[in-house]
Amino acid sequence: MSTLLxxxxxxxxxxxxxxxxxxxxxxxxxxxxxQLDAVERVSRDRGLEHADLALLTDGLRAxxxxxxxxxxxxxxxxxxxxxxxxADCPGHVQxxxxxxxxxSTADVVVLLVDARKGLLEQTRRHLAVASLLRVPHVVVxxxxxxxxxxxxxxxxALSDQVGAAAVDLGLAxxxxxxxxxxxxxxxxxxxxxxxxYDGPSLLELLEEIPxxxxxxxxxxxxxxxxxxxPQGAARDERHRDYRAYAGQVASGVVAxxxxxxxxxxxxxxxxxxxxxxxxxxxxxxxPQSVALRLADDIDLARGDLLAAVVDAPVPTxxxxxxxxxxxxxxxxxxxxxxxxxxxxxxxxVVRDVxxxxxxxxxxxxxxxxxxxxxxxxVQLRLASPVVAEEYVVARRTGAFLLIxxxxxxxxxxxxxxxxxxxxxxxxxxxxxxxx
Amino acid sequence: MTTTDEHAGPAPRTHxxxxxxxxxxxxxxILREVVAEFERPVLLFSGGKDSVVMLHLAVKAxxxxxxxxxVLHVDTGHNFPEVLAFxxxxxxxxxxRLQVARVQDYLDDGRLRERADxxxxxxxTVPLLDAIGRHDAVFGGGRRDEEKARxxxxxYSLRDEFGQWDPRNQRPELWNLYNGRHRPxxxxxxxxxxxxxxxxxxxxxxxxxxxxxxLYYAHDREVVxxxxxxxxxxxxxxxxEGEQVTTRRVRYRTVGDxxxxxxxxxxxxxxxxxxxxxxxxxxxxxxxxRADDRASEAAMEDRKKEGYF
Numbered sequence: 242m243s244t245l246l247x248x249x250x251x252x253x254x255x256x257x258x259x260x261x262x263x264x265x266x267x268x269x270x271x272x273x274x275x276q277l278d279a280v281e282r283v284s285r286d287r288g289l290e291h292a293d294l295a296l297l298t299d300g301l302r303a304x305x306x307x308x309x310x311x312x313x314x315x316x317x318x319x320x321x322x323x324x325x326x327x328a329d330c331p332g333h334v335q336x337x338x339x340x341x342x343x344x345s346t347a348d349v350v351v352l353l354v355d356a357r358k359g360l361l362e363q364t365r366r367h368l369a370v371a372s373l374l375r376v377p378h379v380v381v382x383x384x385x386x387x388x389x390x391x392x393x394x395x396x397x398a399l400s401d402q403v404g405a406a407a408v409d410l411g412l413a414x415x416x417x418x419x420x421x422x423x424x425x426x427x428x429x430x431x432x433x434x435x436x437x438y439d440g441p442s443l444l445e446l447l448e449e450i451p452x453x454x455x456x457x458x459x460x461x462x463x464x465x466x467x468x469x470x471p472q473g474a475a476r477d478e479r480h481r482d483y484r485a486y487a488g489q490v491a492s493g494v495v496a497x498x499x500x501x502x503x504x505x506x507x508x509x510x511x512x513x514x515x516x517x518x519x520x521x522x523x524x525x526x527x528p529q530s531v532a533l534r535l536a537d538d539i540d541l542a543r544g545d546l547l548a549a550v551v552d553a554p555v556p557t558x559x560x561x562x563x564x565x566x567x568x569x570x571x572x573x574x575x576x577x578x579x580x581x582x583x584x585x586x587x588x589x590v591v592r593d594v595x596x597x598x599x600x601x602x603x604x605x606x607x608x609x610x611x612x613x614x615x616x617x618x619v620q621l622r623l624a625s626p627v628v629a630e631e632y633v634v635a636r637r638t639g640a641f642l643l644i645x646x647x648x649x650x651x652x653x654x655x656x657x658x659x660x661x662x663x664x665x666x667x668x669x670x671x672x673x674x675x676x
Numbered sequence: 677m678t679t680t681d682e683h684a685g686p687a688p689r690t691h692x693x694x695x696x697x698x699x700x701x702x703x704x705x706i707l708r709e710v711v712a713e714f715e716r717p718v719l720l721f722s723g724g725k726d727s728v729v730m731l732h733l734a735v736k737a738x739x740x741x742x743x744x745x746x747v748l749h750v751d752t753g754h755n756f757p758e759v760l761a762f763x764x765x766x767x768x769x770x771x772x773r774l775q776v777a778r779v780q781d782y783l784d785d786g787r788l789r790e791r792a793d794x795x796x797x798x799x800x801t802v803p804l805l806d807a808i809g810r811h812d813a814v815f816g817g818g819r820r821d822e823e824k825a826r827x828x829x830x831x832y833s834l835r836d837e838f839g840q841w842d843p844r845n846q847r848p849e850l851w852n853l854y855n856g857r858h859r860p861x862x863x864x865x866x867x868x869x870x871x872x873x874x875x876x877x878x879x880x881x882x883x884x885x886x887x888x889x890x891l892y893y894a895h896d897r898e899v900v901x902x903x904x905x906x907x908x909x910x911x912x913x914x915x916x917e918g919e920q921v922t923t924r925r926v927r928y929r930t931v932g933d934x935x936x937x938x939x940x941x942x943x944x945x946x947x948x949x950x951x952x953x954x955x956x957x958x959x960x961x962x963x964x965x966r967a968d969d970r971a972s973e974a975a976m977e978d979r980k981k982e983g984y985f
Contacts, residue, residue, distance in 0.1 A: 245695040274958045314827045315820045317873045324695045326871055338848055345850040456691045466708040471741030480740035489705040518739035526691045530704035543712050567848050581853055640851045649857030651847045
């Protein structure tokens, strides 16, 4: 049974990230011959001796002209054991927002470090973004190991620095390995030129990493997307009186017979049926898309949340949150925005900019405003309540967007609470990951 | 590679979804989001495999109700008859409302002119934009694995009043929170199959036993070799001087305008054969079958900027 792993790549400019991705695709035989012909043709036209594998992922005209990655590119490859969705994120500082985007859905972030350059500020930024967004696993590939003559001491020193930064930033699972993206060492096959490294190759590692949170370790949460109520339009007469709440399980497991609470109303009821077009299920788990039938005809609509009765979240109109500011407009206190959380969108005002996150120290420093690519702490007041949870324990129900009410632009990625600070506190660990 | 042991239906009790189940769940979530947040969605339906799979997912997303939006076909006038028949039978079977935007109408009244090479894929953009007019969301079956410009496109792709895509200025797309807000005149193209590959589509067709037009499976057809592809001989494609008409065992990997969609030689007569063939192929589907993508390194990006899907 093949499973799906979502990974995002990150790195600084010229760390060879596109080359690594090209190498992964090429060596896993996911590049087809007409794509390779095109890359070879363009490489030749530019006077290059070898095919420039970076051209496989840099798809936009401007990217090919400038030789850099501008926007997230999605790539797909598969081995016998697993299928991969790869979000290739740009390395430039001004494109940090793309790294945030890629990391938001990733099970694994693969971070490239140039063996000759050591741990750069940009590397710390990317580690901090991975921690902030609670990416379950981080793999740091120490690249261009061929250019330091496969020197073990250089690798060990860098690996230790990464380890220390990971502890600083509260990252639970960080692994390092030496690679040469250009030559292929330890990318798909284990290299004979790094005899001092006895771990898996990058692809082997990606095949083994646990793909997702085990839903049975989490609390059940179900944002209602649409009410299915076909009435006279039902394709079968037996469904004239059908009424169910359609959505994707955000976390946890629900079974027929389970007591649930509708939020924000607080009304309790029981799940009496779990439907899909393929038939009824006895239970459903994240991230299945299903429709739930309930015992009582309660007032429930899009934007509401069904939750397990035990430890149900509390609706609130005040949120303290960490946001990644993605717009080139400046965020000032008093700014009015729309807040989109699960399936609910409400008006909100930024009451206060508490501070900006200094990624070098991972501390909040005082700030009055936030600019493009800043990560900061804000206090929000909402026009009506949302059922939000701390992002550090609930990635799906702890996340939100801030949207410009005038032109609809996405202004910020938001995480309820202070995920970075909380991640560093022992005892506050996110859900367990099962293999 | 296995084909039939991965059903996209009810999941096993292990609390883990297979790859196809993950993709199905994601697509159904997207379809439901759009219906909940837009007023007048429409689904582009050509009878091609991706649009057939997308429609199948729409049926599942809103079961036991009907598909809550109409379907739109941009008809270049260069159709494969079996695909048009399949389109009409599907619309009839599911009780859908079908809108057709005809390139021929635009040629007849002079709003468009035939291209020198006689192909019509490029001519679709204007009738498409006119037909989209009153719709605020348009589902397309585009996949990111198809082409390198598509690899950069969001699941929700905001288009201006001219349908233009601005790749340098796309909204970041975070978690599964899709931002569909747009100004009057703008609309959103939505791609529920963004994360599917050609092989995923075929494995899903197999698992769900989805019917497709017969030309996706091997059959004998009169063809000529042109631009390194096999083009079917028909009313819109006549052999040119020096071209030899031969009968070949072929099938189609993509379905588009007959004048620029090539067939591939194949003995794959059923879905299991096709899955095996796709798993082993060394050519991308567009590289193997589409003349319009060969114009330049950025042919698709340029067309998308002009409002193409």
